[in-house]
Amino acid sequence: MRLSIMKANLSYTDLLDLIEDNGSRITGQRRDIVNLLVARREGFTPEEINNELPNVGRATVYRTIKLLVNSGVLCKLTLPDSSIKYALAQISHHHHTVCVKCGIIGEFRDSTVERLLKAIDSDIDGDIVGHRLELHILCPECTRTRE
Amino acid sequence: MRLSIMKANLSYTDLLDLIEDNGSRITGQRRDIVNLLVARREGFTPEEINNELPNVGRATVYRTIKLLVNSGVLCKLTLPDSSIKYALAQISHHHHTVCVKCGIIGEFRDSTVERLLKAIDSDIDGDIVGHRLELHILCPECTRTRE
DNA sequence: CTCATTGCAAATGGTTTGCATTGGG
DNA sequence: CCCAATGCAAACCATTTGCAATGAG
Numbered sequence: 046m047r048l049s050i051m052k053a054n055l056s057y058t059d060l061l062d063l064i065e066d067n068g069s070r071i072t073g074q075r076r077d078i079v080n081l082l083v084a085r086r087e088g089f090t091p092e093e094i095n096n097e098l099p100n101v102g103r104a105t106v107y108r109t110i111k112l113l114v115n116s117g118v119l120c121k122l123t124l125p126d127s128s129i130k131y132a133l134a135q136i137s138h139h140h141h142t143v144c145v146k147c148g149i150i151g152e153f154r155d156s157t158v159e160r161l162l163k164a165i166d167s168d169i170d171g172d173i174v175g176h177r178l179e180l181h182i183l184c185p186e187c188t189r190t191r192e
Numbered sequence: 193m194r195l196s197i198m199k200a201n202l203s204y205t206d207l208l209d210l211i212e213d214n215g216s217r218i219t220g221q222r223r224d225i226v227n228l229l230v231a232r233r234e235g236f237t238p239e240e241i242n243n244e245l246p247n248v249g250r251a252t253v254y255r256t257i258k259l260l261v262n263s264g265v266l267c268k269l270t271l272p273d274s275s276i277k278y279a280l281a282q283i284s285h286h287h288h289t290v291c292v293k294c295g296i297i298g299e300f301r302d303s304t305v306e307r308l309l310k311a312i313d314s315d316i317d318g319d320i321v322g323h324r325l326e327l328h329i330l331c332p333e334c335t336r337t338r339e
Numbered sequence: 340c341t342c343a344t345t346g347c348a349a350a351t352g353g354t355t356t357g358c359a360t361t362g363g364g
Numbered sequence: 365c366c367c368a369a370t371g372c373a374a375a376c377c378a379t380t381t382g383c384a385a386t387g388a389g
Binding site for chain 1: 362
C-alpha cells in the first residue's frame, strides 16, 4: 500500500452544501472564505484569511471558521510550536503531517493506525473514544534546501 | 506485553536537580511548584497552580512552567476542547491518554507505536522528525458513572 | 555583593461578544 | 419583510513583559 499526501476532495460546492445542510445561510463572505480554503491545502491561520480578504471582517472569519469546524469539514491543528492552524478535512478519517520547517500541512490515512489503536485499546484502562495523531515531518522541499 | 497507565517516576529531588542542571537556581517558589507537580498526576492548568499557591505570583508560575517544559520534564497537552494542560513527563518517550469526561491524564508507552511510525515513514513524502499522539479515552471511573 | 528571580501591574495577542446595520431568501 | 449574518469596537482571557525590589549563593 502506497501512502501519500492526498489532494483535497471536498469541492467549493460541497462546502457550500454543507453550510446549508447545517441550517446556515450562504453569504458572499462565506463564499469568499470557502473559496480561499479550497484553493489551498497548506492550512490557514485566521489572521491569514483575514489579510487576504480585506472585505470580510475579522469576527466573520472567526465565526465562519467555527461554523466549518463544527460541521466537521475544517480541522483545528496544534503545531509543534503550539500555534494554531486550520486545514480542510480532506478524507473522512485521517491524520496530519506538519512540516516543522515550512509548516506545510499534509494528510494521510493508514488503516494500520486504526488497527494499532484497537490493539492498544485492550491494554489500556478505559475506552479509546478518539485520538489525535500528528506527524511532524521535514517535507521533501525543505529536506532538499536544508542548510 | 501489558500496557497500563504508569505512575510518576520523576521525584521531587530529580526535578530540582534538573533545574540546577539547566543552570537555574532553586528558589522557594520553584520548590513549591515542583512539590505540587509531583504530588499529582492529573495534569495542571497554570491557573490551578496559581490558585493552590497564593504566595507564588502568576508570572512566576508561567516562567517556571516554561523552564520545566524546556527542560523536557513537563509536557504541554492540548485537550480535545483545545484547552491547555501541563503534565509531568513520566517516562522517556511516551504518549498521553486524556479522559474526555473528567480530564484525567494518563501516560503510556508502546513500542508498537514507534514501529508503526517507522513503517509509515517509508511511505510518506518527507522524513518524520516527531509526532504527537493523544488518545482520548473514557476512563474506568467515568465509564462506571456514565449516566 | 551580584545577578538571577520575583511580584506587580501594564501590555499583548488572539479570539469573542454586544449591538446597530445589512442583506438573503 | 424578517431574522440570520455582518462590521465595528469594546471586552475578554490567557500569557508575557518591564521594572524596581528581593533573595540565593
